Amino acid sequence: MEDFLNNVDDDDDYAQVADVFEDLGFCKKEDSYTTLDNGKRVSSANTKSAVRAKKIRLNSVKSSGFTLLSTSSNNTISWYYVKNTNNIQNYIYFLDSIKSELVNLLKSIAKKNPIKFNLKLEATYNIPNVEYSSENRAFKTSVRAVFCDTGVHEIVEESFAKLMKEEAEYASKGSGFTLH
DSSP states (O other), X not given: OHHHHHTOOSHHHHHHHHHHHHXXXXXXXXXXXXXXXXXXXXXXXXXXXXXXXXXXXXXHOOSSSEEEEEEETTTTEEEEEEOOTTOOOOHHHHHHHHHHHHHHHHHHHHHHSOEEEOOEEEEEEEOTTOTTOOEEEEEEOXXXXXXXXXXXXXXXXXXXXXXXXXXXXXXXXXXXXEEO
């Protein structure tokens, strides 16, 4: 790394390298939330395109169960989404309600080809009785490999436990936010 940085010719190149490192998350960033004049907290990480994509995703799924949203790379990458249509306010109950369908989905896909998957749990939190305090949060797992003979149920259980651990860490920070 030091050799690489020593070969950076000028300040412009160094600034570009620093931007790449920051984009990759190697640099500690300050709080990415700003407070607007109306008191609403807004994440600077929520770009207009990301917000637009999330709204489309949330509005495109009307039914319960996993929905294939999109694919890429000649159908080798697929994005599935399950919406909390029953408005379950407890993560454990929600994850339990989708567990068997997720296990079956992963098994059926892995029968054709080995796969890699990860989970992302999106939620909106707010501070009770505080107007404009909504904050979108996402908890994610690392990518896991699944083969046709893999213990899919155990992998899903471990992934759910990881999501719950992340959520517990967030809740323990004393932000005052509760699940909305």
